[in-house]
Amino acid sequence: MEEVKRVFIGAGCNRIVNNVSWGASGLVAFGAQNAVAIFCPKTAQILTTLPGHNATVNCTQWIPSTKEAFKVQHLENHYLLSGDANGAIIVWEFSLKDRKWRNVLQVPKTHKKGVTCISGTVVSQTASIFASTSSDSTVNVWELLLPSTIGGDCKLSCLDSFSLGSKPMVALSLAELPGSTAHLVLAMGGLDNKIHLYCGERAGKFTHSCELKGHTDWIRCLDFSLPTSTSGEKDSLLLLSSSQDRCIRLWKIALCSSPANSEIPYRKKEIGLASYIEGPVIITGSSSYQISPESLLIGHEDWVYSVQWQPPSSTPAEGNDVCQPQSILSASMDKTMMIWQPEKTTGIWMNVVTVGELSHCALGFYGGHWSPCGDSILAHGYGGSFHLWRNVGVNFEDWQPQKVPSGHFAAVTDIAWSRSGDFMLSVSHDQTTRIYAPWKEEVCSEDGYTWHEIARPQVHGHDFNCVAIIQGKGNHRFVSGADEKVARVFEAPLSFLKTLSYAHFQKSFAPEDLQDNVQILGANMSALGLSQKPIYVQATNEAPQKSSNDDLDTLGAIPDAVPVVLTKPPIEEQLALNTLWPESHKLYGHGNELFSLCCDHEGKIVASSCKAQSATVAEIWLWQVGSWKAVGRLQSHNLTVTNMQFSHDNAFLLAVSRDRQFSLFSINTTGVDNVSYELVARQEAHKRIIWTCSWNPFGHEFATGSRDKTVKIWGVQNKSSVKQLITLPQFTSSVTALSWCGCSSLRNKGILAVGMESGLIEVWTLSRNKIDVSGMEVPSFDAAVAVRFDPFMCHVSTVHRLAWKDIENEDCRTLQLASCGADHCVRVFQVGVN
Template identity: 75%
Template sequence: MTCDGVEVERLFIGAGCNRIVHNVSWGASGLVAFGAQNSVAIFCPKTAQILTTLPGHKAVVNCTQWMPSTKDAFKVQHEEEHFLLSGSADGVIIVWGMSLKEGKWRHVLQAPQSHKKGVTCMKGIMVTGTVAIFASTSSDGSVFLWEFVFPSRTGGDCKLSCLQFLNVGSKPMVAISLAELPGSSDYIVLALGGLDNKVHLYCGERTGKFNYACELKGHTDWIRSLDFSLPICIDDGKDTLLLVSSSQDRCIRIWKMALHISPANSKVPYRKEGIGLTSYIEGPLFVAGSSSYQVSLESLLIGHEDWVYSVEWQPPLRTSVDGNEWDQPQSILSAAMDKTMMIWRPERTTGIWVNVVTVGELSHCALGFYGGHWSPSGDSVLAHGYGGSFHMWKNIGVNVENWQPQIVPSGHCGAVTDIAWAKSCEYMLSVSHDQTTRIFAPWETEVCLGNTISCHEIARPQVHGHDINCVTIVQGKGNHRFVSGADEKVARVFEAPLSFLKTMNHAMLQKSSCFEDPQDNIQILGANMSALGLSQKPIYVQAPSEAQDRISHDVSDSLETIPDAIPIVLTEPPIEEQLAWHTLWPESHKLYGHGNELFSLCCDHEGKLVASSCKAQSAMVAEIWLWEVGTWKAVGRLQSHNLTVTQMEFSYDDMFLLAVSRDRQFSVFSIKKSETGEVSHHLVARHEGHKRIIWACSWNPYRHEFATGSRDKTVKIWAVEKESCVKQLMTLPQFNNSITALSWVARDRSGVDGFLAVGMDDGLIELWSLSGGCVAVPAMRFDPFLCHVSTVHRLAWRNSEAEGDCRTLQLASCGADHSVRVFQVETHIFSWRIQSEWAHKSSLALENHGVGSPDYMTLVVLIYNSS
């Protein structure tokens, strides 16, 4: 994305999957779609990177479905555009289009009619190469059947029309599947399953008019997933259809739907007269046009020990070069809350369905799987778990199956509340309401033609029992440390273990001085999680063998027995099981003093002081506490505000501490440290700078100037003069939404020119060019497809260096949409003629209209646009 000399590229997205069944879909394009809060995220399994997020939904995304699906890929062999359906908790269905050649996405359309409540499931089939029929279910008890007509050219208009509306009553359906009936391609069978423990079959033509056919009884709890196979060969003819269903009763049932041998013109009852054992085995009959079909229970699969949330047939395999011939493998993938995925196949001799592959059973951290999915080629399986995590296995065996775990993208499954760059910017730390702290870093890999760099989550240093609200990394010399604050009255200090320092050496082929030789005096290898999930105890260097012995003697896995972690030095990006258990950092100190939940933290540039604040409704509780790094003693309590201090930041020389608050005021404190280590402070200024809550602030990296952003949709620039007073320099033009995050970066060490990144409540990000403290012009408004879809909570620039005529910067952001993002911003240096012209014209505007006046700012924008 380019705009007037500024280029923005998205480098990385970290996001977790919503904890919802049917939320993930693996398409024929090879890409995986999933809901991440209000957005639809797309990731590539080959690179283990999230490629983009699609904004548009105003509520949590519940389900996704690719068109064509992996099951229908052979029907659409030369399609240049694939489509994705997404449904959200407010009943809205959106259709997205992706160009296979360019990899670009577009918002195609929104369903003209919407469910009154959340969409729970969507499934569809291709009836021709350009026409699909799909169905959607909702918790309001409704089922919609839709016809979707693909465009005649890439980027063209699509047609979506509602074929039929079904009302299933007070017990809604949560699982759905569609298939063409064998021997009668003009008729489609619709299977519904839900809270009444039954599978309901409807039959109708392609144009709609679906009628109730029959119901299948057998499950004793909610039905969570349904999937039709393609027609399979029985007696040299593809006249049999198989339906697999899974339930919370821990069972999987396979139903056979075959052409009935009775005359087509005979009246077929719902069940045969004289109900006996034979009729129950054979099952019900229904008529579709001139054909009749009998449904019977083919097999009952028992093996899972908890709710079975997902079942899926393996995608068809092409048996010819031109793709006109295909075969449906007799293979079913199931995923359950017992932390396992199983592959079921019938034995060759007896035909009895048995479990042939089980993966995931050794995981202590998955907390169950919400769904399992096949890759288009059938050689990989993917599951998403309770913690928003992905788990993927690939069959790398040649003659014997050998399923091995693979690297997948990861991220938070709750609102990400704060981020911080490491003191040397080798990695980024984030905290979230999902009660975890995560470290993301670029991982450099040697390949035959050079080195490749991709970003991954490489450690999860804190797994907590409370939502985490804020974090700061301790700057200065010494081992890597951070302080986090959560929904408790205690701030916690963590220190990097030896295993992490050595892991960073593998991540960076060109080793940084901070990780070159981990100090010999670091005796802590990693950390163990306590039973209550609050404190993390150190594991010392000499103890790993003892821990391994304990694990080998105690192999039980229950809530009462938590296995010890085994800290390891990673030589490649870790998988979920390693992240959640073996990359913890030990907790070294607890900081007591605040009266309420921690809300904001910051550290000075020397790494000597940490400031903290908590949620407050009174002046006494709203105190800012200063902590001495090392001793971790409270050395100051700063009073100025009456409500919660929302953000704090030290000036570049650590002379001042800036604090903004919910009471609409900001404060500047003078901080002085004596040679003996004593800290003195006094209030320099306190101003009611905005009309609403002030959410964000940021200092100029090299000057005593700072910016404040508020819910009143304004950003103001201030300066500390003569170390005794604060003067307003200017006000940026009013924005379209509340300002929730700010970050200032300088173009050079003079600090005269720079960029201010502005994050807003609607998730959008803008860059403003600041010059001389009195000129501000818009430099870039990020494309919505690059931005967050909910509130931006924090922005942070990474230190960088100028190269030639272009300066490369990196901006990190986090938001309420559960995502962490890193952008690369390249700013081409403008010619001195244009810069001097701006300076001259802006000085005239300043003289004639005054700083911050509407006329002045309008003139500045006009100057910028004309240049």
């Protein structure tokens, strides 16, 4: 094997408030289950995932942040902090020069419960201070000394730690106090509806200074501005706070007296409204600061989860100070993000931009973030999705949606390649089916293609467990199985076929008879999210399409889909509603939730199994493609059949089960409706549950993988018995996924991909030999590990399925391997073959 390249990663964002951070490096970090994922907004591609956490990633924080990029213009490495649900915090180093990542240290575990928020500030070129809070009601403050040499070690020291009683804090913001370079202020807010201010020295303890009251519900976000000036000198800070009371409050912290101006007694300015509502005075060191409410921003109709100052848009010239732009971004569960700016004449803060208000599918935003230059805004939503807008106006503001990475926001349970290899289908416990495909673009990657999610054919009301693409002639079809007793069959509509064609050829191309053969343009979602009704081409031509916004004022209404041919990668709003496939059949028969599906290689038979604890329920059903009649009920196992596969000549069906046995059935199709089957062999093959199996593409040998950490290779002899050929050396973790690949030019050498519960992937070469036993040629195999994937390329949780792209008619020098796992990720690798 030659090197393994990462082709594509698809993943959704954890549905947690402080999960996303946009750094001065221009990259966005977010938690995807136990991994920290990094994506580039310019290319809309996830670049890598960082392994290391053993629990769900709750929060991320870049150092320097977008707001502080000007402080460290010549920094060669940027740093990322990530906290998880077990209380662990990891510091990652990102090299701007070679674009590589390094796990530099793990913060000593002082939090006993999940980390909910991390906030940091850069205090010098070689030092930063950050604070973390947890649901165990503690806050820790740390000093992070950055290495002075490339590849050096970071040093960490704890400045302070304090407990806050029974009501934990969920929002933090840390800043340097104006007029005093040695003192910091830490604002925290949470479940007691108050903002708590703590002041401390850069290397000392923090003391509680005051409480700010005003909000009537939980504080969800806090953000300090850069120092602002009132009389030519930077003598004040502005603090933003947002709450579940739907309000945003702006607080001013102004320098009253300091050693520099101690000779001049502090005098109140002219009497105005602010004079009567001034808040407390805080004293730190020899300086004192007056706090007063500055503004109350009302406009959101639901909880305001996020509020953030716009970062400085450009690097200052020599000798010039950086000014804080008077612009605020807020994100709310009312499905909108707003930009607020003060009116020029009155100074009253007004909502000047609102985006996302028609996002019926977003189900609310958990956070909003500015790009480093302030020309883009990013939101992450309840559905694990990203929403990006960019200001494309020249002399006026014109915010337009941009493409972003997308993916599942729960465990991905199954994947399948289309018969032509044009796209890949995945299903997940997030109750969606998604299609990913390479999209040809003029300016993009080396081979001219970048991968994107191009359709969401099924949005369901149950968690998905399995899927099978029907491999016969005709239109694209698939069968999906979920936590219900029914399997459902879907067929590609005309809009998808034209979109797929455009993605590959960059022109509206379709066979001449496509319009005649496929009369369904798309599908509509039902009210309960189960059956999807077709939209016919003829109906859309005759009647004008109803506006997608007509019914949005009624509670829970689902607007009609408007399926169209996509000429660029779709955004979330299009995917969630306008790319559905119509359901053509339901397959009734199983007594429990569906668990496994497979289709033969001619597209004539589909096999299905369900969750079972008895022999009668554990039977495998065979369905005839087309008529969708049940043509067989195969009984052999006592517990759930976990995986099934047809041999490549369709002569056998292999099934493996939780009862530690495999079963081999001979399948014979004669005539139109006649399918005969016979149990050839049943054998207890492993000491623990068998999770997976895979056939040799060029023979009657197959592999089984089990929780007992072993992979065994078996051979079918005389079509009547099975013999074990070899056991691979024991793996470090349970084997949960197998996929056997072969090339016509390498008939005697198979390539077996092995996925494990730890998330790691290995590829083994299986060299086939023939030995003479009593005058009979019996196949044997020599196994050798070809490549172990870099952990930074692998999953961080259980690999659920591996699938080689069918390369029967292609050059064998490069192979593509798809994988999916419990870490919410779908991945595609390119593996070179010598």
